[in-house]
Amino acid sequence: MAEFLSPLVTIDVVILTLREGHLQVLLMRRGAEPFAGSWALPGGYIHPEEDADLDAAARRVLHAKTGVRTPFMEQLQAFGDGQRDPRGWTATFAYFALVASDAMVLKEGANAEEVAWWQIKGKQVETPLAFDHARIVAAAVSRLRSKVEYTSLPAHLLPPKFTLPDLQKVYEQILGRQMDKSAFRKRMAEAAFLEPVTGEKRPASNRPAQLYRIKRGRGTIFFDRTI
Amino acid sequence: MAEFLSPLVTIDVVILTLREGHLQVLLMRRGAEPFAGSWALPGGYIHPEEDADLDAAARRVLHAKTGVRTPFMEQLQAFGDGQRDPRGWTATFAYFALVASDAMVLKEGANAEEVAWWQIKGKQVETPLAFDHARIVAAAVSRLRSKVEYTSLPAHLLPPKFTLPDLQKVYEQILGRQMDKSAFRKRMAEAAFLEPVTGEKRPASNRPAQLYRIKRGRGTIFFDRTI
Numbered sequence: 001m002a003e004f005l006s007p008l009v010t011i012d013v014v015i016l017t018l019r020e021g022h023l024q025v026l027l028m029r030r031g032a033e034p035f036a037g038s039w040a041l042p043g044g045y046i047h048p049e050e051d052a053d054l055d056a057a058a059r060r061v062l063h064a065k066t067g068v069r070t071p072f073m074e075q076l077q078a079f080g081d082g083q084r085d086p087r088g089w090t091a092t093f094a095y096f097a098l099v100a101s102d103a104m105v106l107k108e109g110a111n112a113e114e115v116a117w118w119q120i121k122g123k124q125v126e127t128p129l130a131f132d133h134a135r136i137v138a139a140a141v142s143r144l145r146s147k148v149e150y151t152s153l154p155a156h157l158l159p160p161k162f163t164l165p166d167l168q169k170v171y172e173q174i175l176g177r178q179m180d181k182s183a184f185r186k187r188m189a190e191a192a193f194l195e196p197v198t199g200e201k202r203p204a205s206n207r208p209a210q211l212y213r214i215k216r217g218r219g220t221i222f223f224d225r226t227i
Numbered sequence: 228m229a230e231f232l233s234p235l236v237t238i239d240v241v242i243l244t245l246r247e248g249h250l251q252v253l254l255m256r257r258g259a260e261p262f263a264g265s266w267a268l269p270g271g272y273i274h275p276e277e278d279a280d281l282d283a284a285a286r287r288v289l290h291a292k293t294g295v296r297t298p299f300m301e302q303l304q305a306f307g308d309g310q311r312d313p314r315g316w317t318a319t320f321a322y323f324a325l326v327a328s329d330a331m332v333l334k335e336g337a338n339a340e341e342v343a344w345w346q347i348k349g350k351q352v353e354t355p356l357a358f359d360h361a362r363i364v365a366a367a368v369s370r371l372r373s374k375v376e377y378t379s380l381p382a383h384l385l386p387p388k389f390t391l392p393d394l395q396k397v398y399e400q401i402l403g404r405q406m407d408k409s410a411f412r413k414r415m416a417e418a419a420f421l422e423p424v425t426g427e428k429r430p431a432s433n434r435p436a437q438l439y440r441i442k443r444g445r446g447t448i449f450f451d452r453t454i
Contacts, residue, residue: 006235007273009318046234046307048316053308078305078320080273081280089275091236091320093305 012043014140017101029114035130058095073097084132096140163209234316239270241367244328256341262357285322300324311359323367390436
């Protein structure tokens with residue numbers, strides 16, 4: 001019954017951030033075979049003695065590579081087939097995380113020679129990736145963009161206090177399109193997840209910009225229609 | 228390094244249908260331990276020699292239990308932890324399928340004594356389920372309802388030709404709420420995925436009802452806002 005053996009499974013995390021005005025993904029250059037020398041998503045095996053569940057395993061991988069513990073993270077999709085790994089039929093539980101780039105310290109992994117941010121162009125980076133990681137990155141970028149159109153998620157990429165132009169810029173950078181300023185302000189007011197920081201304004205060239213923060217206790221909220 | 232062994236993984240399929248005006252889920256009574264005698268989702272192991280990928284494994288499980296090959300099916304979520312199976316740390320790739328109930332023949336599985344449709348009440352069935360299958364059923368019902376609000380998915384539960392009242396009834400049964408007839412007709416017209424079957428009407432008590440079909444080549448389409 002060798003063909004009914006449980007396949008090898010891994011965890012991979014697509015860690016996305018905004019840096020220098022662009023959506024970027026964290027990649028590591030592999031030191032070991034297979035795909036030695038290629039760039040790949042950070043990932044690893046499940047540690048049954050240590051990981052309470054799949055989400056905990058993904059959080060452990062994220063923390064080990066970035067030092068970040070509490071970003072937005074969710075399960076993306078599982079990918080499994082007989083082609084993605086030359087060692088045989090394998091499956092990976094892919095997660096995606098969205099982190100503020102100033103919150104992290106990059107760390108090299110045991111299996112990696114190098115770690116770096118790569119700019120997303122379209123839904124890809126400009127280097128071939130190990131395994132089926134190119135399709136996993138593409139799936140994560142699609143998921144992020146579809147979520148961003150319907151949620152307050154981008155607010156979690158900003159510092160605790162920010163202006164509406166700051167927030168609009170984050171939406172625009174992730175979605176890759178410009179938005180109308182007054183329509184954007186109207187949608188944010190309707191969604192009602194922000195509150196002004198009383199008495200605090202940021203000096204600006206013409207008039208001071210009001211600072212806002214996410215209302216207490218509000219996680220990511222879902223809009224009833226697209227932004 | 229025993230703690231780094233790959234965990235046992237399975238496939239489970241939440242097969243949903245509309246029968247007798249209610250959303251129902253296919254369950255099998257387990258013949259073997261663990262949870263012998265309890266109802267459970269149909270599922271099994273991946274067969275690396277036979278299954279090209281995870282989706283193919285889920286289609287094989289679905290076909291083996293129902294005889295149906297081409298329903299709406301997609302990956303739901305992976306569930307994995309040290310508690311769900313008394314045998315140790317396991318994970319399952321859960322899928323959900325939506326099938327027309329007249330298209331299938333129920334078959335018993337090797338590990339099952341009995342197979343039956345169970346009515347969904349809220350997001351549960353009225354019997355304790357094996358493993359963590361109750362939470363998987365709840366997740367599938369949530370996913371189905373959120374999809375139905377934004378897609379033409381329910382049209383695939385009907386025979387090839389149907390009336391608009393037939394379609395409205397399917398939406399109402401899945402969502403568990405009544406809908407306004409004229410607003411429903413307006414949304415269907417805007418979504419533009421149906422076409423009238425020329426010259427064919429179904430006799431009705433007052434005037435014959437126009438028959439419609441899904442436009443050729445249209446799979447499930449996504450609406451730009453909720454139904």
